[in-house]
Amino acid sequence: MNNFDFYNPVKILFGEGKTEAIAQEIPANAKVMITFGGGSIKQNGVYEQVTKVLKGFKVVEFGGIEPNPKFETLMKAVELARNEKVDFLLAVGGGSVIDGTKFIAAAIPFNGDTWKIIKGGKEGVIEKAVPFGVVLTLPATGSEMNSGAVISRISTGEKFAFGSPLVYPKFSVLDPTFTYSLPRHQVANGIVDAFIHVTEQYLTFPANAPIQDRWAEGILQTLIEIGPKAIENPTDYETRAAFMWACTMALNGIISTGVPTDWATHMIGHELTAFFGLDHAVTLAIVLPSLLLETSDEKKLKLLQYGERVWGILNGTEDERVSMAISKTHDFFHSLGIKTHLSDYGVTEDQIKPIVDRFAQRGWKLGENKSITAERIETILKGSL
Amino acid sequence: MNNFDFYNPVKILFGEGKTEAIAQEIPANAKVMITFGGGSIKQNGVYEQVTKVLKGFKVVEFGGIEPNPKFETLMKAVELARNEKVDFLLAVGGGSVIDGTKFIAAAIPFNGDTWKIIKGGKEGVIEKAVPFGVVLTLPATGSEMNSGAVISRISTGEKFAFGSPLVYPKFSVLDPTFTYSLPRHQVANGIVDAFIHVTEQYLTFPANAPIQDRWAEGILQTLIEIGPKAIENPTDYETRAAFMWACTMALNGIISTGVPTDWATHMIGHELTAFFGLDHAVTLAIVLPSLLLETSDEKKLKLLQYGERVWGILNGTEDERVSMAISKTHDFFHSLGIKTHLSDYGVTEDQIKPIVDRFAQRGWKLGENKSITAERIETILKGSL
Numbered sequence: 193m194n195n196f197d198f199y200n201p202v203k204i205l206f207g208e209g210k211t212e213a214i215a216q217e218i219p220a221n222a223k224v225m226i227t228f229g230g231g232s233i234k235q236n237g238v239y240e241q242v243t244k245v246l247k248g249f250k251v252v253e254f255g256g257i258e259p260n261p262k263f264e265t266l267m268k269a270v271e272l273a274r275n276e277k278v279d280f281l282l283a284v285g286g287g288s289v290i291d292g293t294k295f296i297a298a299a300i301p302f303n304g305d306t307w308k309i310i311k312g313g314k315e316g317v318i319e320k321a322v323p324f325g326v327v328l329t330l331p332a333t334g335s336e337m338n339s340g341a342v343i344s345r346i347s348t349g350e351k352f353a354f355g356s357p358l359v360y361p362k363f364s365v366l367d368p369t370f371t372y373s374l375p376r377h378q379v380a381n382g383i384v385d386a387f388i389h390v391t392e393q394y395l396t397f398p399a400n401a402p403i404q405d406r407w408a409e410g411i412l413q414t415l416i417e418i419g420p421k422a423i424e425n426p427t428d429y430e431t432r433a434a435f436m437w438a439c440t441m442a443l444n445g446i447i448s449t450g451v452p453t454d455w456a457t458h459m460i461g462h463e464l465t466a467f468f469g470l471d472h473a474v475t476l477a478i479v480l481p482s483l484l485l486e487t488s489d490e491k492k493l494k495l496l497q498y499g500e501r502v503w504g505i506l507n508g509t510e511d512e513r514v515s516m517a518i519s520k521t522h523d524f525f526h527s528l529g530i531k532t533h534l535s536d537y538g539v540t541e542d543q544i545k546p547i548v549d550r551f552a553q554r555g556w557k558l559g560e561n562k563s564i565t566a567e568r569i570e571t572i573l574k575g576s577l
Numbered sequence: 578m579n580n581f582d583f584y585n586p587v588k589i590l591f592g593e594g595k596t597e598a599i600a601q602e603i604p605a606n607a608k609v610m611i612t613f614g615g616g617s618i619k620q621n622g623v624y625e626q627v628t629k630v631l632k633g634f635k636v637v638e639f640g641g642i643e644p645n646p647k648f649e650t651l652m653k654a655v656e657l658a659r660n661e662k663v664d665f666l667l668a669v670g671g672g673s674v675i676d677g678t679k680f681i682a683a684a685i686p687f688n689g690d691t692w693k694i695i696k697g698g699k700e701g702v703i704e705k706a707v708p709f710g711v712v713l714t715l716p717a718t719g720s721e722m723n724s725g726a727v728i729s730r731i732s733t734g735e736k737f738a739f740g741s742p743l744v745y746p747k748f749s750v751l752d753p754t755f756t757y758s759l760p761r762h763q764v765a766n767g768i769v770d771a772f773i774h775v776t777e778q779y780l781t782f783p784a785n786a787p788i789q790d791r792w793a794e795g796i797l798q799t800l801i802e803i804g805p806k807a808i809e810n811p812t813d814y815e816t817r818a819a820f821m822w823a824c825t826m827a828l829n830g831i832i833s834t835g836v837p838t839d840w841a842t843h844m845i846g847h848e849l850t851a852f853f854g855l856d857h858a859v860t861l862a863i864v865l866p867s868l869l870l871e872t873s874d875e876k877k878l879k880l881l882q883y884g885e886r887v888w889g890i891l892n893g894t895e896d897e898r899v900s901m902a903i904s905k906t907h908d909f910f911h912s913l914g915i916k917t918h919l920s921d922y923g924v925t926e927d928q929i930k931p932i933v934d935r936f937a938q939r940g941w942k943l944g945e946n947k948s949i950t951a952e953r954i955e956t957i958l959k960g961s962l
Contacts, residue, residue: 196588207580207835407791437788
């Protein structure tokens with residue numbers, strides 16, 4: 193096991209009706225800015241519940257945070273919050289709203305060019321942030337219990353991740369009933385997103401971390417068991433509760449303690465979103481099976497363990513078992529209604545070149561072994577066609 | 578899944594050499610009181626490492642915190658800390674030192690009779706505590722990552738648990754090399770303690786909590802795999818690291834989120850310590866198998882799941898599988914060198930009566946179903962003879 197630090201102070205308020213508890217979690221006399229996305233919370237009753245609980249607080253609202261939240265949009269929220277002297281934020285939504293709110297929280301008290309917070313480097317280090325809470329409506333990204341965010345900028349076509357212990361949510365409400373009105377494909381995306389968050393932290397090489405392995409496998413097994421049910425039965429509370437908790441546990445830092453991580457599927461997937469506008473989770477489902485095939489020698493020991501413990505694959509040669517584990521993974525995504533080939537989305541072989549070129553220019557080497565070069569990314573993407 | 582709150586802000590610093598990092602975690606200019614036990618840290622090099630790192634801080638020491646830490650001893654530490662105007666505590670030791678330090682931290686700023694903090698009730702509610710950190714030397718209780726403590730009082734023969742979010746450690750150093758010098762039986766006790774912390778939160782009734790189940794099973798499987806190795810090979814870093822992490826994860830609140838818990842084995846075990854002076858972990862190993870047998874109808878579904886997933890028991894009638902799961906548990910404790918019968922410790926049938934009488938007087942009903950009466954405790958203890 194590698195040395196590590198682990199720190200996660202987010203207070204989770206889990207279960208139906210827990211929104212009521214937030215009034216005690218927000219400082220008395222706070223001026224609260226509610227941040228949200230496209231307005232679905234005004235249709236499904238969540239907005240009503242939240243505003244009811246916030247009676248007694250001064251409240252302003254900022255709606256319209258888009259998927260893959262944009263710096264330009266978020267800076268409007270920062271301006272509003274500064275003008276209104278907001279001192280607490282409440283993100284009501286999914287990963288994009290939460291990520292966006294993390295940036296807003298960091299940017300409000302920041303002196304100077306706020307893009308530096310995202311771009312990184314010494315000048316972008318934040319020393320304070322406005323405290324904020326979360327009411328989660330879309331289980332997927334895990335942002336409700338971590339301190340990271342991914343922000344895009346339209347004007348420059350850039351997309352970066354930033355993180356700081358100062359942008360852990362103070363609390364996150366996880367009410368499974370808030371997921372009942374989600375469209376089918378968003379639930380499927382959430383399951384795949386959480387699944388691949390886990391594989392990025394687990395399908396690497398053995399690191400003498402038996403608890404972390406078992407816990408990663410436990411999340412994968414759970415997602416496999418409940419995934420189809422979560423999609424078919426939107427109001428099955430228990431299934432949605434397990435789905436919600438699985439997504440949060442998948443990326444709160446606990447399963448990556450002391451182990452190597454990969455994240456190549458995410459890095460390649462981000463480019464597929466940038467080039468073709470594909471949903472984040474869809475890009476992951478496209479990349480992962482082909483990436484596992486390409487890296488199956490490096491990942492062999494963990495793929496065999498994964499096949500055995502998660503899929504019950506006990507028979508066959510090592511190569512056959514590895515191959516079967518990858519097929520099972522691919523078939524699972526399919527069973528959720530997610531198509532896993534680039535050609536399913538009209539992407540053709542000649543469209544791969546510009547992506548590969550971008551990686552080649554950057555000179556990045558991805559994966560837990562820093563072995564995934566542009567050349568291998570080409571192989572992976574061709575394998576995903 | 579039941580509704581729940583989860584909050585655990587302890588910063589974990591894990592791995593060889595991590596003691597060095599504590600200088601950055603303690604406020605500059607703090608006056609630090611090091612608390613410790615019988616002095617083993619002065620033999621094994623831990624004390625030396627800690628004091629080296631604390632150069633630059635004003636330091637006082639309080640040694641001699643005993644197993645099952647005593648109110649009377651701890652109040653001497655409180656007096657010293659008040660006189661010396663200590664503003665940070667550093668517990669260096671195992672569960673007893675950490676539990677004791679939690680009380681010291683709460684008692685220093687408390688006005689009035691400090692026993693009330695432990696005894697509970699409105700007058701004992703604490704509103705502040707001196708911040709403290711931990712350097713763990715004995716993996717077992719999980720106290721390094723939770724906010725609970727058990728304190729005894731000699732003068733009255735009382736023993737109570739107390740807890741408050743104010744007594745979470747600010748940080749805990751988990752350096753597996755600090756366990757190398759532990760006596761064999763303390764390692765065995767630690768494994769059993771962690772194992773039974775998990776069963777108390779897992780072997781109840783199904784609660785639609787698949788992640789919590791899998792994570793509990795993951796800790797049990799890990800303890801079974803590494804337990805004998807951890808005892809036989811004291812300086813096997815990787816095994817000791819897994820052992821240490823397993824103990825911490827077993828009682829930091831994460832696996833009990835949203836599920837029923839039992840804790841009857843602990844309640845009965847505490848009396849065996851009180852009456853016969855047996856080690857805490859030993860009492861748990863004595864009580865658990867007999868308790869599982871007595872409650873096997875209520876616990877049947879989880880016992881079958883435990884048998885299948887943790888021990889691989891797939892064949893036989895339900896009753897046979899339950900019985901085999903209990904035998905395997907019992908045999909595991911034996912394999913660690915822990916004797917699991919009261920008679921192994923010279924306790925005879927007539928000595929059981931006073932314990933049962935005490936439970937009868939209290940009128941307590943224990944367990945996840947509040948179904949374990951004094952009468953059933955008698956059956957359980959007779960079954961442990």
